[in-house]
Amino acid sequence: MKPNKTFRLHGAEPLPQKALEALNHVGASRRDFLKTAGVMMIGFGAATEGKAQSTINPSGNVDVTQVDNWIAIGADESITVLSGKCDFGQGMRTVQLQLAAEELSVPMDRITLVLCKTGITPNQGYTAGSFSTWTQFGVGGLRNALDSARDALYQLASQWLDAPVGQLAVQNGVFSVVGGDPTYTVSYGQLVQGQRFNLTVNAKAVPKDPSKWTVLGQPIPRVDIPAKAKGTFQYVQKVRVPGMLHGKVVRPPALGGHVVSIDKTSVNGLPGNPQVVQVNDFVGVVADTEWHATNAANALAPAIAWTLGATFPPQANLYTYMTSQPSRDAYAVNTGDVDTVMAGAVKTLSAQYLYPFQMHGSLASSCAVVDVQGTGKTATVKAWSATQSVYDVRGYLATLLSIPAANIEVVQVEGSGCYGGNGADPVTFDAALLSQAVGKPVRVQYTRRDEMTGGEHYGHPMVANRKAGIDAYGTIIAWDSETFLMVHGEGPLAGFTFGGAPGPGNFIPGALAGFPTGKVVPTTTPAPPAPSPFWNFGNSVPPYATGNIGGVSLGTGTVPSQRSVTRLVESPLWTSYLRSPDHIQNTWANESFMDEIAASQNVDPVQYRLRHVTDQRLIGVLNAVVQQAGWDTRPSPKPGNARTGVVTGRGVSFVLYSGFDGYCAVVAQVSVDQGSGVITVTKVTAGLDTGPVINPDGLRNQMEGQVIQGMSRALIEEVKFANQGSGGFGGGAVTSFDWRTYRVLQFGDTIPQIDTVLINNLKVAPTGAGETIITLVGSAIGNAVFDATGVRLRQIPMTPANFLAAKAAQKV
Amino acid sequence: MATYGIQINGQSSTVTIDDPNTPLLFVLQEVFHLNGPKFGCGLGQCGACTVLLDGQPIRSCNTAVSQADGHSVTSLEGLRALDGLPNPDDLHPLQQAFVTQQALQCGYCVAGPVMYGYAFVRDNPNPSRSDIEQGLAGILCRCCSHTRMLNAIQSYAQEKSK
Numbered sequence: 001m002k003p004n005k006t007f008r009l010h011g012a013e014p015l016p017q018k019a020l021e022a023l024n025h026v027g028a029s030r031r032d033f034l035k036t037a038g039v040m041m042i043g044f045g046a047a048t049e050g051k052a053q054s055t056i057n058p059s060g061n062v063d064v065t066q067v068d069n070w071i072a073i074g075a076d077e078s079i080t081v082l083s084g085k086c087d088f089g090q091g092m093r094t095v096q097l098q099l100a101a102e103e104l105s106v107p108m109d110r111i112t113l114v115l116c117k118t119g120i121t122p123n124q125g126y127t128a129g130s131f132s133t134w135t136q137f138g139v140g141g142l143r144n145a146l147d148s149a150r151d152a153l154y155q156l157a158s159q160w161l162d163a164p165v166g167q168l169a170v171q172n173g174v175f176s177v178v179g180g181d182p183t184y185t186v187s188y189g190q191l192v193q194g195q196r197f198n199l200t201v202n203a204k205a206v207p208k209d210p211s212k213w214t215v216l217g218q219p220i221p222r223v224d225i226p227a228k229a230k231g232t233f234q235y236v237q238k239v240r241v242p243g244m245l246h247g248k249v250v251r252p253p254a255l256g257g258h259v260v261s262i263d264k265t266s267v268n269g270l271p272g273n274p275q276v277v278q279v280n281d282f283v284g285v286v287a288d289t290e291w292h293a294t295n296a297a298n299a300l301a302p303a304i305a306w307t308l309g310a311t312f313p314p315q316a317n318l319y320t321y322m323t324s325q326p327s328r329d330a331y332a333v334n335t336g337d338v339d340t341v342m343a344g345a346v347k348t349l350s351a352q353y354l355y356p357f358q359m360h361g362s363l364a365s366s367c368a369v370v371d372v373q374g375t376g377k378t379a380t381v382k383a384w385s386a387t388q389s390v391y392d393v394r395g396y397l398a399t400l401l402s403i404p405a406a407n408i409e410v411v412q413v414e415g416s417g418c419y420g421g422n423g424a425d426p427v428t429f430d431a432a433l434l435s436q437a438v439g440k441p442v443r444v445q446y447t448r449r450d451e452m453t454g455g456e457h458y459g460h461p462m463v464a465n466r467k468a469g470i471d472a473y474g475t476i477i478a479w480d481s482e483t484f485l486m487v488h489g490e491g492p493l494a495g496f497t498f499g500g501a502p503g504p505g506n507f508i509p510g511a512l513a514g515f516p517t518g519k520v521v522p523t524t525t526p527a528p529p530a531p532s533p534f535w536n537f538g539n540s541v542p543p544y545a546t547g548n549i550g551g552v553s554l555g556t557g558t559v560p561s562q563r564s565v566t567r568l569v570e571s572p573l574w575t576s577y578l579r580s581p582d583h584i585q586n587t588w589a590n591e592s593f594m595d596e597i598a599a600s601q602n603v604d605p606v607q608y609r610l611r612h613v614t615d616q617r618l619i620g621v622l623n624a625v626v627q628q629a630g631w632d633t634r635p636s637p638k639p640g641n642a643r644t645g646v647v648t649g650r651g652v653s654f655v656l657y658s659g660f661d662g663y664c665a666v667v668a669q670v671s672v673d674q675g676s677g678v679i680t681v682t683k684v685t686a687g688l689d690t691g692p693v694i695n696p697d698g699l700r701n702q703m704e705g706q707v708i709q710g711m712s713r714a715l716i717e718e719v720k721f722a723n724q725g726s727g728g729f730g731g732g733a734v735t736s737f738d739w740r741t742y743r744v745l746q747f748g749d750t751i752p753q754i755d756t757v758l759i760n761n762l763k764v765a766p767t768g769a770g771e772t773i774i775t776l777v778g779s780a781i782g783n784a785v786f787d788a789t790g791v792r793l794r795q796i797p798m799t800p801a802n803f804l805a806a807k808a809a810q811k812v
Numbered sequence: 813m814a815t816y817g818i819q820i821n822g823q824s825s826t827v828t829i830d831d832p833n834t835p836l837l838f839v840l841q842e843v844f845h846l847n848g849p850k851f852g853c854g855l856g857q858c859g860a861c862t863v864l865l866d867g868q869p870i871r872s873c874n875t876a877v878s879q880a881d882g883h884s885v886t887s888l889e890g891l892r893a894l895d896g897l898p899n900p901d902d903l904h905p906l907q908q909a910f911v912t913q914q915a916l917q918c919g920y921c922v923a924g925p926v927m928y929g930y931a932f933v934r935d936n937p938n939p940s941r942s943d944i945e946q947g948l949a950g951i952l953c954r955c956c957s958h959t960r961m962l963n964a965i966q967s968y969a970q971e972k973s974k
Contacts, residue, residue, distance in 0.1 A: 089918025231848025231888025748949030
């Protein structure tokens with residue numbers, strides 16, 4: 001063995017072994033868990049005096065530019081990989097293990113992967129937007145950091161083994177010289193000696209060639225599924241800490257209601273020593289057990305007098321209300337010639353599409369445990385939360401509790417699937433307010449009603465007006481698009497969505513506690529398109545536009561004259577991002593409208609689309625899907641179908657998600673009972689080109705789930721609300737408060753045959769998949785219904801009643 | 813205060829509790845430290861809290877603990893032992909089918925499809941796919957892994973009938 005005289009990791013402190021050990025869950029084994037009578041503690045701080053700051057990085061700000069913030073190699077050959085992208089069941093834990101194993105040339109089971117803890121893992125913001133794969137495989141992401149570390153290891157090994165890098169081979173974390181003495185080796189642990197890399201991430205580090213992948217690209221089974229199937233996997237709902245109390249919240253019956261008075265004696269004498277907590281309009285109660293807290297909350301609720309709160313528009317008038325409010329307007333594209341070109345068109349078509357408020361409807365009622373210790377600037381906070389961003393939640397908690405962020409530790413523990421901004425962040429703030437008030441750790445698990453009416457923020461409703469101009473050859477020459485969306489609060493997206501100031505008041509509990517909620521500030525003229533490059537977040541610009549901004553065209557289509565304006569209006573209901581936010585609404589409109597145009601030209605819907613797109617990957621995925629689906633090329637509606645009884649049809653939809661993040665296409669086949677209006681989806685063929693396929697089975701799992709969730713949202717889901725009359729209280733309330741009043745697709749409903757098509761495109765960087773297919777399902781079904789029946793559906797959900805109403809109105 | 817005798821995953825147990833209306837789910841979680849049944853809605857509408865009561869699937873979130881007095885409760889953790897299989901901490905064959913099919917995403921709902929699927933296949937050997945779909949009617953999986961779950965239950969049923 002060579003002496004390590006050329007070892008070059010100068011000036012670095014050894015990585016504290018304790019910190020590494022602490023990265024593992026405390027008391028992780030089931031046996032230990034049972035022995036300690038359900039007292040489970042998660043995270044490094046639980047056993048180490050609750051210190052909020054990482055021993056790895058005392059500043060608490062773990063930035064993504066340092067290799068050491070992503071990877072630690074112990075002298076004992078342990079490999080710890082740290083990431084800021086969480087797993088909610090979409091498989092990111094397994095994918096990131098595959099990635100680390102691939103780039104570091106070690107088996108997956110040698111890697112300890114730590115996800116989403118403040119002060120420990122790199123700050124990568126929210127795990128959302130279908131961006132995790134794109135981020136982790138892109139510049140500045142996990143792969144880049146791993147490759148930077150790998151390159152450093154190669155250089156160290158080259159020095160150690162006295163051989164050029166090009167002659168080194170590495171297997172299972174051990175270097176040897178190709179063609180040399182097989183016992184002349186050095187391991188990662190020997191090279192690093194428990195020290196830090198002290199390197200910045202090299203943006204130019206070259207990832208392993210996907211054509212040589214052995215772990216990535218394989219259908220590796222998800223590492224979390226066995227424990228989930230056995231029932232031993234521990235979600236945030238299972239976190240218990242010593243001395244913990246259970247809390248429940250009591251929300252105003254009408255949104256926007258303020259507390260007039262609270263009779264706190266209403267809980268006197270109830271079991272569990274209930275304590276009522278009020279912070280402005282935030283009201284909750286804590287007790288020793290969840291059941292006692294539930295009963296106390298039920299006793300407390302009628303003992304609170306509230307003001308009437310906000311008045312809602314009648315649900316039936318929602319869409320006309322939306323289009324009559326002052327709005328904040330911005331163009332995504334505007335070539336300035338749309339009115340002129342439209343005026344010269346041989347034919348114009350226009351249509352309006354409607355999309356309701358929808359819920360995340362997470363299966364688990366959201367839950368968090370927060371422990372606020374002490375008061376003032378020396379107080380400390382530890383939060384166990386199913387949040388998508390531990391760092392953002394830390395910031396909101398700092399404001400909410402007036403405690404410095406450096407004293408706050410947030411640990412992400414998986415909850416149920418969230419599909420966006422569900423109740424995970426809000427319930428964390430509820431638990432924090434209660435814990436601060438009672439001085440003990442508090443666990444809050446929402447009731448179903450809490451979750452659905454005062455916990456989660458809903459997806460945006462939409463009114464979409466679309467108009468197209470067509471020339472003498474039947475080609476689209478102008479596309480005009482106006483999209484109204486309704487927003488309120490938006491959680492973490494207040495700034496992104498409408499330029500609002502960030503803060504806890506953009507979430508329901510923070511607003512109740514008195515923090516300001518951002519409001520949509522109307523514009524007098526629409527903001528111009530963002531400067532190039534065009535990226536089409538929200539997919540308001542259809543696949544058919546050139547995406548021309550300032551002379552640079554980065555869209556996927558051919559239509560030169562284009563205008564897309566989005567008008568945001570203030571919502572009476574709380575909103576935030578719901579899986580495929582605005583993309584699903586806009587694509588429902590765009591792809592339904594394109595189908596209308598194709599039908600007006602008596603051209604096959606696939607052929608007509610192909611005439612208006614130029615992007616070869618988009619064309620490729622469409623062709624692959626229609627071929628797999630056995631598409632019969634002909635115009636819609638289907639000739640020969642009777643206008644009574646049960647008929648069948650097929651429809652298509654495609655898009656480039658967000659303008660860069662996943663090429664996707666869907667063909668749906670339906671049968672429609674024209675008497676009852678019941679739409680049955682019989683088969684869905686879904687295809688994706690998201691670059692190199694990282695885990696084919698995981699990808700198919702995501703696609704299949706998106707097909708069915710997309711069906712649920714297209715056919716069934718709608719948040720209902722009402723004014724409650726002047727007798728009790730006059731304000732508006734959500735009347736979808738459980739699974740009967742907010743129906744989603746369930747077992748017993750027809751599940752279609754699902755066929756998935758993967759295009760393993762090795763020549764490009766991987767992009768996201770989590771919000772792709774779902775974006776297309778509604779329009780593909782609606783187009784299939786038109787093909788079958790000649791009835792054009794322009795409103796979600798496509799319920800039997802909406803079908804029958806459309807059939808009658810269109811006199812089909 | 814009342815004391816109830818409940819057999820939990822094969823073990824005789826007692827619980828003394830102030831309120832006989834306490835949901836069985838909370839007792840299973842807080843007193844017996846079971847992790848399989850989970851709180852989804854508290855209304856018996858989703859299935860995440862499903863356990864077997866004397867072998868029949870029930871929603872433990874809206875079943876009072878008093879109703880379990882003198883009965884046996886089986887959760888996901890105890891399914892293997894219920895069938896008399898060795899190594900009770902291993903996966904039951906139906907749970908293994910869920911792993912083989914990769915039939916979960918977040919997995920929070922799993923007590924519903926597994927416990928209802930188990931009882932349905934036990935009571936209906938060689939079920940058709942649509943039989944299984946109807947046997948699970950009303951169970952929710954919000955990640956929408958329905959197809960794979962049905963595949964898993966069907967493959968388990970086929971294996972079992974061999």
